[in-house]
Amino acid sequence: MSKRFENKTIIVTGGASGIGEACVHLLAREGANVVVADLNEDHAKKTVADVEQSGGKAAAFAVDVSDPKAVEAMVKFAVETFGGLYGAVNNAGIGGPSAPIGDYDIDAWHKVLNVDLHSVFYCMKYELAAIEASGGGSIVNMSSILGTNGFSTAPAYVASKHAVVGMTKSAALEYSKRGIRVNAVGPGFIRTPLLDENLEPEDIEGLVALHPIGRLGKSEEVATLTAFLLSEDASFVTGSYHLVDGGYAAQ
Incomplete structure (x- = not known):
């Protein structure tokens, strides 16, 4: 295993x-x-x-990413705990209820945007300053395959993930010359505990059918792409949106 991030702090x-x-x-x-x-x-x-049991270094921080003061405290914690900040994976998110726009609950709309979109702005606002002060680095914002595609009955989630892609591009333009790369990842449907807890087996099979590769993705497959984008192996990659979707968008 390579050590591309030796002594580099990542949130x-x-x-x-x-x-x-x-x-x-x-x-x-x-x-x-x-x-x-x-x-x-x-x-x-x-x-x-x-x-830590596997020999790595990590620290826990409880945070509500929809609270800007909590996000600011998170970044301060990272810097104070490990002496700087190299990068971040802004991944926290929720799906929200399933309903067409005309029936979508307004409070639910705001909750999804607060967690899936506004939090990414809060995170980058404080992360970018800390990363620049530490000499530069990289950010990956977790969007979705729905960052460019529509999906029936998920208007808040789709709107948020589209906006994350746009904000990623703007941040890359603003900070490239300041030593910080910013990219977005667009996973297809990934087999996670959250998916299993909220969907019936027949619903999961329906999602499988949407992917030409014939299965849902694995979290580790998304992590591999994310680590590449964070690393200096991707030193000429910024402002980009990268799919890991089993062919979903190729249809």
Whole structure:
């Protein structure tokens, strides 16, 4: 295993489960000091314990990413704990209810945008300053295959993920000459505990059928692409949106 992130500090929001947890473990194996930021503090601490048991370095931070002051505190914690900040995976998100626009609950709309879109702005606002002060680095914003595609009955989620792609491009233009690369990843439907808990088996099979590769993605597959984009292996890549979707968008 390479050590592309030796002694580099990286924040992963939503780092205690699913794609975020897979990113935490891969980055730690490659030498990063990982801040596992998650709303569920117990799960964050468990992920940290697993990382440390495997010989990695990590620290847990309980955060509501929809609260800008909490996000600011998260970045301060990372800098004070590990002495700087190299990068971040802004991954925390929710799906929201399923309903057409005319029936979509207004409070639910705002909640999804607060968690899936506004939080990415809050994270980058504070991360970018800390990364620049540390000498530069890289950010990956977790969008979705629905960052460019529509999906019936998910208007808030789709709107948020489209906006994350646009904001990523703007941030890349603003910070490229300041030593910071910013990219977005667009996963297809990934087999995570959240998916299994919220969907019936027949619904999951319906999602499988949407992917030409014939299965749902794995969190580890998203983590591999994310780590590449964070690393200096992707030193000429910024302002881009990268799919890991089993052929979903090729149809």
